[in-house]
Amino acid sequence: MMLKKNRATLFVLFVLLLFGLFLLGEASAHGGATGVVKERMELMKSMGDQMKKMGAMVKGKETFDAASIAVSAQEIKQAAPEITHLFPEGSSHNPSEALPRIWEERGRFDELTEKMILEAGKLSDLAIEEDRRSIVVQFTKLGKTCSACHTDFRKKQEE
Numbered sequence: 001m002m003l004k005k006n007r008a009t010l011f012v013l014f015v016l017l018l019f020g021l022f023l024l025g026e027a028s029a030h031g032g033a034t035g036v037v038k039e040r041m042e043l044m045k046s047m048g049d050q051m052k053k054m055g056a057m058v059k060g061k062e063t064f065d066a067a068s069i070a071v072s073a074q075e076i077k078q079a080a081p082e083i084t085h086l087f088p089e090g091s092s093h094n095p096s097e098a099l100p101r102i103w104e105e106r107g108r109f110d111e112l113t114e115k116m117i118l119e120a121g122k123l124s125d126l127a128i129e130e131d132r133r134s135i136v137v138q139f140t141k142l143g144k145t146c147s148a149c150h151t152d153f154r155k156k157q158e159e
């Protein structure tokens with residue numbers, strides 16, 4: 001009886017250990033980021049994935065699909081307003097790449113977010129009209145709003 005109970009306890013501990021390791025693996029996928037830092041990294045990463053998807057089409061590596069571009073641009077437009085809430089004052093601790101300048105120039109940081117939302121919306125609208133040339137031009141404009149903010153408010157990347 002006693003032995004059985006111990007075995008059950010061991011089993012539960014073992015399962016918890018495995019689950020713990022799993023969670024650890026999840027966290028390290030984002031360099032150990034937690035909380036709001038992890039959330040915004042994930043948000044940025046999903047916007048990055050949308051940009052890659054559109055970029056492949058714009059560069060002709062994938063079949064050009066205006067409807068799919070419209071959807072990707074729309075996703076960026078809808079996700080972006082979250083940025084405003086995901087950078088609380090002073091949240092630039094390791095492993096975050098956010099620069100303290102964000103909170104010194106908060107107005108400009110928020111303006112850049114607004115600009116990105118505007119350009120993403122324009123791209124989404126244009127893509128519905130399916131004029132490839134203007135889609136490419138607008139895609140480039142949207143990409144510039146990403147890098148404009150990264151240049152000033154994100155630590156320099158190694159690559």
Ligand code: HEC
Nearest residue numbers: 041044045047048051096097098112113116146149153154
């Ligand atoms: C208003 C400023 C701003 C705008 C606009 C912006 N970003 Fe970012 N982005 C940041 C900051 C700051 C970080 C660093 C966040 C951190 O590490 O805490 C970041 C990080 C990232 C990362 C790295 C995420 C990770 O896992 O570490 C990617 C990818 C990214 N952004 C893509 C994009 C794309 C694509 C766009 C445009 C569609 C964009 N960003 C627009 C400020 C911005």
